[in-house]
Amino acid sequence: MRDIALVAFAQTDHRRSSDELSEVEMLMPVLHDVLAQTGLQTSDIGFTCSGSSDYLAGRAFSFTLALDGVGAWPPISESHVEMDGAWALYEAWTKLLTGEADTALVYAYGKSSPGSVRDVLTRQLDPYYVAPLWPDSVALAALQAQALIDAGDTDEPALASVAARSRAEATANSHAQLRGSVPHGDYLVRPLRTGDCPPIGDGAAAVILAAGERARELCARPAWIRGIDHRIEAHGLGVRDLTDSPSARLAAEKAGAFERPVDTAELHAPFSSQEVVLRKALRLGDDVRVNPSGGALAANPIMAAGLIRIGEAAAAVHRGESDRALAHATSGPCLQQNLVAVLEGDPL
């Protein structure tokens, strides 16, 4: 199998609101950033893939405008997933594996500020039996958190410490939205307090992938993708064990995450309770540094937050701070769908 690596990563400063910017304007600096890091131009890129959601944008075919920002002229080989950008990266990875391209640009973006994202996400649910009841994303996460507490897997102080650690780590991340000491706050939906929940925000991210020697030319220490896999679970919460994540475990196994220990993990856990589930499913011990970026509790631009986890893990490898990192992305209610990538740097 062909060696493929992340060679560049860029993200916006994630913010509660970006009224003055269109999605394209929000995305453009990030695209320029990754291209500048590698010295590549749009016309040098073999394949482009993006992730976004029409429902967040409030209009059909919203991604077509972002493509204008990429500068798709002369025409480019390009595709789009209506998913988090982590899955766009997966599609790009398979494209590079076929040998049809040597480099790929992957980007993702989402603005949650124009609407009520808790209401918007209810539209992901079974449209006949569940969505009409409008159970929002925080309420569903609270069900999961309560199940964990009932099972003895965690308690409220432990959840508070997850949130506090994440935001303390984020003080070193200038892109993060919530940093430093954040009050644990009042209950939003019991047992989750405001501090257990992610900030609502707007943001974008982009990465560049390259194969083999091309990766070494473009990056001093490429983050090699040793494995990447994703799995989905049943949609109905009633048929799932919310205290566990068999799909994350299976994806990790298929990505080779359990073959050797990792030193760093970037988990897409928008709620403090979800980190508890993922740590167990992914067998992360206390010696693994989890979410040194602050994770999704510090910045959760929907549709980009998963790609950012992979980008942050890769950046840690680029900087020599990690030799073997695990990156995770999720989609759907209560961690329904999970992607795991294992990234490694060459020996220093």
Add this chain to the structure above:
Amino acid sequence: MSKEPVAVVGIGQTKHVAARRDVSIAGLVRDAARRALDDAELTWADIDAVVIGKAPDFFEGVMMPELYLADALGAVGKPMLRVHTAGSVGGSTALVAANLVAARVHSTVLTLAFEKQSESNAMWGLSLPIPFQQPLLAGAGGFFAPHVRAYMRRTGAPDTVGSLVAYKDRRNALKNPYAHLHEHDITLEKVQASPMLWDPIRYSETCPSSDGACAMVLTDRAGAARAPRPPAWMLGGAMRSEPTLFAGKDFVSPRAGKDCAADVYRQAGIADPRRDIDAVEMYVPFSWYEPMWLENLGFAEEGEGWKLTESGVTELDGDLPVNMSGGVLSANPIGASGMIRFAEAALQVRGQAGEHQVEGARRVLGHAYGGGSQFFSMWLVGSELPDS
């Protein structure tokens, strides 16, 4: 670097209709998937991954419906990807699935595309106003009509050509049990007498709004060897995109379409598409797009596409049949329409197209486009395993 050859071994469609009130969205997609599995004589357990596509989520009012559809498509415990590239999505979805096999990530992949337009209203789904941007002008017809007019002016095509395409495609649809429109009393005069909607596009020259799904089982060489019926082999496949609006854009014959076709022909070793390709399933939502795409895809010189149509070359018994199934003009479950083109191309080279089979079809092109004529996806399938 060698790619795994990709074979189509199972195809399933629903009977496309205006409103499938008897099934949910999940029921609709499962119908098509079940038929594709039956065709391949496989079970859900044989599928390694699912790749699903559809046009905007606003068309049904369900955000990222693949989450809810995971159970219905037997995807639980498996990888599931959701593709969205506007109207070209059905084709793009098949190509993303094919890449999983070609890259040897998976052996057997179920790919499916659908639209259940009756759940919502596509006209309004495409007409959400947004400041400083050109709206699609009350649906797609308003956007495309000026480009048809530009084609007529540029080529001098007589204004009768569009109705010939519609008349042909609606007659072809009578031979396809899955087509939405079965107009048994269709005549050329009726097409020409139908109301003008977006000048020069008449009512009978437009696609219907359909509920429907299409599924395919794609597999590798080993999977094809076990298949009960002849496989269709992918000889080439490509996607190309260009910006929506810019000064240099040629809406009549976009460069992205030309580049996409050229890439497919290069992969498949096609020197002269008019000679080397036996039939085409082409994305023609408004009748005039047949002559336009004949030129864009290299089957006719610039300005000459309408002459092929007018001379009967694209009829079912012509020298280069186009839209043997009845095409998008006879069934348009939008998100599925591109995949139906790809699947119908595969049916032809497998010799499984029934009454609308083209005798001896060995190499057939499936074509899809979307957005403001800016997204293109195509594949060429053949009855023989490719050399490489």
